[in-house]
Amino acid sequence: MGLLAALLSLAGVSLAQDIEVRVPSGAVAGQAASISTTGSGSATFYLEGPSIALKRDVQLGQEIQLSARQIEGAGRYVATICASSCSSSVFFVAAGKPSSLTFLVHPSRAPVGQADTISGVAFPFDEFGNLIFTPETVQFQISSKDSNLASHSVQTQNGVAWFRSSSGKSAGAVQIAASLNDVQARRVVQQVASDPCRLQIKAQRTPKGVEVQTDPVRDCAGNPVPDGTIVTFTAKNGDEISTVDAPIKQDVARARIAAKGPIVISAASGVVMGNEIRVGGQ
């Protein structure tokens, strides 16, 4: 009996004594629909859904009209008719056509030349904010100001489409667009220089000490390392150590080391070590 009721419910038909409720089988959010009943006489109609709960007096045997506003929310609805007894039936409202894309991209800054470092996730929604669960094809496109760099077509699964991509070789802004039919969302990711590739220093003794500076600091793809990146200069003179954390300014980091005797100077930035030079005493 339970199995029969379930089958009837799935078919959109429910029998309870003499009232039959026929619910719409392919209702779409934001589109009007109707529910038909059998029998005669007055009854009370109840509708319960994801974003609605209503009660209305109806005449059995006549169509019950549901307005577009009443079924804007996609999901499971329960229609109930009560006369001498109650009868209810369940129906589902699907999301409408894609109207917007929620598009999340991470990170906002990506070092160049890194594998699988940029990821994006897109969620299609209809005009009423319902997540669209039916498979849709989302087109992801990565481009710079000058050219298209890559594109991926991904079908949504359970309302989600995502991609993962490596960063390019050149520092600068790249646009990542997600498109579904005529709906598009765009995000910008800043590709930044990676770790310094070769850290070369040179030094010169002056009356105030030793002036030491790097050659222009670039990553392995030739992009200048951002200004402000710290280069640590270390000077050793026997068991005495002098250090200066100097920021790169206009591609070059400079520091002054107050030492009179002979010293050995080295440089490091993050995990990258530079060359070592010896400077004689004054």
Add this chain to the structure above:
Amino acid sequence: MKRALPIVIVLVAATVLLIFLGATFGRSSGTVGIASGSALPGFSEHASTPEQALSNFLQDVQRRNWDRAFASVERTSDAVNKLDFIQEWTGTNGGLRSFSSLEKYEARPLHATNSEAQMRVRMQWTTPVGPVEDVRDFQLAHRGDEWKVVWNQTPPPNVPAQIVPVNYLRWDLVSGTSSDQWGSHNVDSPHVRIVSMNAIDSAEGTVVMGEVVNEDTVPAFVNVNSTLVDASGNPIDDESSFDKILHILLPKQVSPYRIDFPKASLAKVKNVRMDVKATLVPASSDPVIGVMNQKLEQDAQGRSVLHGELLNQTGETVNIPHVIASFYDNNGKVIWVSDGYVQQALLPQSSQPFAVEVPKSVAGKVQNFHVVVNQYSLQKS
């Protein structure tokens, strides 16, 4: 009333007599020892011993009686004027000493003859960042019938008028507008990583320390939090690095951190949870401060100290420099983090000495060290 008047007269007369006796004979034949205590305001005892002379001098300093303090010292150089003398004690340029006061002192003799003496004074200063101890040696000389403090401090170097070229570099935060034609651009929090962590049991409790690095290309305001967890998974205590970290980390900059749990025993700790919080903040890359001539040595009191000099390489005054040093063993593991505030302001293109202490239990294992400088500038706060 008639009965009370004679009693008042007797009390006043006795007080005056006691003051006179105290000023005339007090400590006239004292032995060399620890000088402490204080005289009545306005009355300095005759400096017939080195301890008395030093005590009188330090009391004048404590009371900021600069006229008498300066008059009582014997200057070794005329280059030291009264203003330099006062600024040596009161600080200048918004340095930490400007906000400090001498709370107490304890003097011990190091060496004494009939004509000269050397005393070591441990001075306890109250400061906005907590009590600060300053150890200083004083020379005293016997002149006539009294002892005098010999003031041999060199005057602070004058910073000449100059123009220091600076390539201005700072980061500002700009909130984007949603109507960007090319696409909206978020700004993520900086990517900061804890690169090492070490928990040890010290005399004061459990200490968690290590290093944190800013791996991003933008500056980060960083704070490290730690939670001690017991065997059953319950938190014992949680603390933050507070001021024992370089809070603003520029790109690729490394900072030590130390988190103290004063009442927690490491034996009860099963797990340590670490959490680093980083937020994007406006920042400036200046001033650049060099840490020169760092050397780990034993000081006159037998303590292991890392000392050196801070050199301000830019044109901006650093009011309160704060030194944080990490110490490594032969495996490169951080085994201690010390910090200390420098009491005098660090003027442009000039230097200030610093020293931070290393515990005896750690000093023997130290193979290397790394010093960073936190800077507080009044014009930025």
